[in-house]
Structures are given as structure tokens and as C-alpha cells.
Amino acid sequence: MVTNKVKAGGFVTRHGSKLLIAALGLAVLPMALKQHKSVAHSVGEALTSYATSRVEGPENLVETQHYILEKTWIDAPDDFGMGGAIEAVGDEVFLVTRLGGFHVLDADATAFRTLGWAPPAPVETEGFFTRRQDKATLGYQDFEIRTLETGKTELFLTETRVNPDGPCVHVRLHRAVVEAADLAVALPDWETVWTSNPCLPKPGAALPLQAGGEMTFLEDGRVGLFLGDFGNDEYNRRAFTPQADGNDYGKVIAVDPETGTAEMLSKGHRNPGGLTVGLDGRIWLAENAARGGDEINEIIPGQNYGWPVETYTTNYGLKTWPVSAANTGGFARPAFAFVPSPALSSMEVMKGSDFERWSGDLILGTLKDLSLFRVHVDEGDVVLTERIETGIRARDLTIGASGEIYVKADRRPAVLRIAPQDGAAPASTASILAQRSAGCLACHSGWSAVAPNLDGIVGRKVASYPGFDYSNGLKSVEGRWTKARLEAFLKDPESIAPGTLMPAVDMTDDEVDALIEALAAN
Secondary structure: OOOOOEOOOOOOOOOOOOOOOOOOOOOOHHHHHHHOOEEEEEEOOEEEEEEEOEEOOOOOEEEOOOOEEEEEEEEOOOOOOOOOEEEEEOOEEEEEOOOOOEEEEOOOOOEEEEOOOOOOOOOOOOOOOOOHHHHOOOEEEEEEEEEOOOOOEEEEEEEEEEEOOOOEEEEEEEEEEEOOOOHHHOOOOOEEEEEOOOOEEOOOOOOOOOOEEEEEEOOOOOEEEEEOOOOOOOOOOOOOOOOOOOOOOOEEEEEOOOOOOEEEEEEOOOEEEEEEEOOOOOEEEEEEOOEOOEEEEEEOOOEEOOOOOOOOOEOOOOOOOOOOOOOOOOEOOOOEEEOOOOOEEEEEEOOOHHHHHHOOOEEEEEOOOOEEEEEEEEOOEEEEEEEEEOOOOEEEEEEOOOOOEEEEEOOOOEEEEEEEHHHOOOOOHHHHHHHHHHOHHHOOOOOOOOOOOOOOOOOOEOOOOOOOOOOHHHHOOOOEOOHHHHHHHHHOHHHHOOOOOOOOOOOOHHHHHHHHHHHHHO
16 A cells, blocks of 8 residues: 655744844734634644745735745736646746637736747537536646757647537647747647547536646656546546546546657546646646545555545535545555645646745645645655635646746736745845844744744834834834844833833843844845
């Protein structure tokens, strides 16, 4: 039996011997502790804690454990329906709509302009569904780009397509190879290199397809494809089972783009929410369940992940999942499962200089939860998940050259760019050690609501850190924090801000000087 462990985790506030309490403004401690919560996701007998980000002050700022993130909206083409994708390559960001419109982000990163690319074929919406909302599940689903050793560039598209002769529906993988150094002026000549089997007849009820088509590039050069179960779960529909080997659905498939030959890597999956390869070569999959039980799985070739006979989900309106089998020990367990379900929609691996502390972490988009999740893994074990509030449904996401996150919004014509505020790096090691030694981090941890983050304090306007309700004493102080003003404040807070709740620190003059120098150097 192959298992991926589910670990217990969380955060513990450490109190130093010298508490630097609520410098630069203070909310009362009980209120702050009430605001600083760890939210538990229980999965069967397993428990993992995850941290929740706060929207700070201005609506475009969000504080996470390591970074203050700035959100910037970029106008994008309207894209009704369930599909479309965004893909960053080098310094360029491309966007494809569900109906096959191609766009690239302008140099000033304020809007997308239309490219002269044609899709492999117009999207066929007739002959299968009749309702508009069901037709909106058909079309182009994912887009990936890579540069070959020859210098040429490969483009890949997945499509959920109706075959009107059936009528039936299946998933296609399209490929184009271009030689132009400037992709924006290329004219891709598409070919269909793989088609899922069998072509599925119209279901008895008009339900979302759960088709998938998420892609990633495997280390051996093949294209990894994540196909959903099209709603066939042996309870709601029974056209086939994701447990069987004779179909491509509810599976992860590896396709050779040169020959079109395919290999099933894993089975027993439901509704795709993302597929990517980590920096260490591990294959990661995000998968949607029904009511609770969305999963993160490490894909090990040849393994069966249990759907629909073993799952942490329950059916809508029930407290159980009505399909089950005796656990024979043959199913691989998830690395992590979410309760309640956030509705996972996409997944990428973080890389880039802007987010060095998150390097190698998984970044997941969600629909229902209106957030991203940062997932830290260690040798295949999920040890931490951090929820990052966005306020939007994320249809797809990609990581830019420096690590900036681009999120294609669902149901609105926009892309959300997320990067550290003003490109600022997190605190240096020297600054962190100095703050820890002085006892600052007990309250100034950077994501606790007790007191504001001290990163970049020297030169910052007094009482200006977003998201904190400063005392009247500090609100009355004009100007910015200088080294001299900080020294005076630490030694005698009332001399700078009468009425502040900040006490004088129990530190020698040398210790105060060392702390201020470390803060100024950050």
C-alpha cells in the first residue's frame, strides 16, 4: 500500500524574556489573540492546521506569514464559461479564452492585446448540451508553452470537444511548433496529437462535465494530462467507472507529443483542479471532491487513488458517500484533504526571486473559497497550508519570471497580479535574529494582529502600517521613523507619543543600538 502522510501542524507564538509590547500602536491583547486564529481542516482521523491571511487596510494589500502582498487588477477579455487559461513564459504572459481567443499582456502590464493566432478549430457547442450553462463547459481548457533544445517553441492546448457524429464528447490535446523568436508574431499550425477514449454519449442529465484537461510537462519530456470522470461516479451516473482501465477518464495520462502514444500513470480521480511537477520532480495533483474532501495528491505511477469507492467526501445533502468498498489496502491516500471544500481550480510551483521563502511551494487557486493556498511540502509530506485571501474565483493561475502570481478571474474580465508590496523582500536574517533576541517577535511577528511588522520601519511614516488601529498618541505623531526617533521611543515611549501603550524596553543602550541598526539595514 502506498500512502502519503497527513501531518498535524500549526503555529505557536514564542514569548521572549523581554517583551517589546505593541510598539508603534497596539490593539489590546485579548482582541488580537481572538483575531489570530489557526483554522483546522479535519480529514477522517487526520488533522492539519492552516494559517489564514488578513486583508490589510487598503483592499489591495494582504499580509501573509512572510510577505505583504499587493494586488493589481489588469483588464482582460470577457470569457463566459468554465475554461480558458493563463500562461507565463519568460517576461510574457499569454491568455487563451474558452472559445479560443489568444491574447498577450502589454509591456506596461495594464491590459491584454489580441494576437493573430487562430485556434485549432472553432468550438463546437451544438449537438450535445441544450442549456447555455452546460454548453459553457465545452471549449479550450488549458494552455502550456515550453522552449525546446532546438530553440523552437512548443504550444499545447487541451479542448473538451463535441463530435457531432456521435453525438459524443471527448478531450483533445493539440500541439503547435513555432520557430519565431517573438511568439507574438508567430502563426501556430495546430495538430491534434491525442484524443481521449471512448467518446462519451450525452448523459441522462445535463450536469457539469468534470472533464479537466489540466497539463504539465513531465521530466521525461512527455505531457501529463489530468482528465476528470465526466460525472460518472457509479452513483449519479454509471456509463463507466474511473476504476476501470478501459477508459481515459478519472485518470492521469502521459502523452508523447511526437508519436501520440499514451500511458496511464494513475487512476481513481474525480474532478481536476490542477497538475504540476515540483522542483524535486514529484508530480502533484489537486482534485475536487463533492461535499468536502478536495485533495492534494502526489502522483506515483501505477497507483489507484480510490475514487469513487474510497473518498473523504460526502454526497450533496447527505452525511455519507453512497459508494464504498471494503478498504483492501490498495488505494493511495491523499497528501492532504480539505474540509470544507475550497473548490480547487489550478496549481503551480512557486519559483522566482520575489518569493525566495516560498520556493518550491505549491500555489493553489480556488473557486468557491475566493482564495489561494500556499502548500509547503517536505519529502512528499504536506506540512503547512496557508490560505491567502483574494476575494475572487480563480479559474487559472501562472507564475511569472520573478515569482509574481497571475490569476485569471472566473466570471469577470480581469487578471489579478499578486507580488510583494513594492517588490520588498522579507526581513533579513540579521533583522529577525535581532528582533528575536530583543523579544520583539512575541508581538511584532508580522502576521499577528498584536502589533505591526517592523520590517522597513526606519524611514516609514509613523502609524502607517496597514491594518492596525493605532493609539491616539501615535496617530498624533507627524513624520517618519528615524534612528534617533526610534531610540528615544524605545527608551521612553511617552516622550514621543504621550498616551501610547508601549512600555519602555528592558534593554541596555548597546542592545537598543544593535536592534535599530539591524532594522535600518533591512
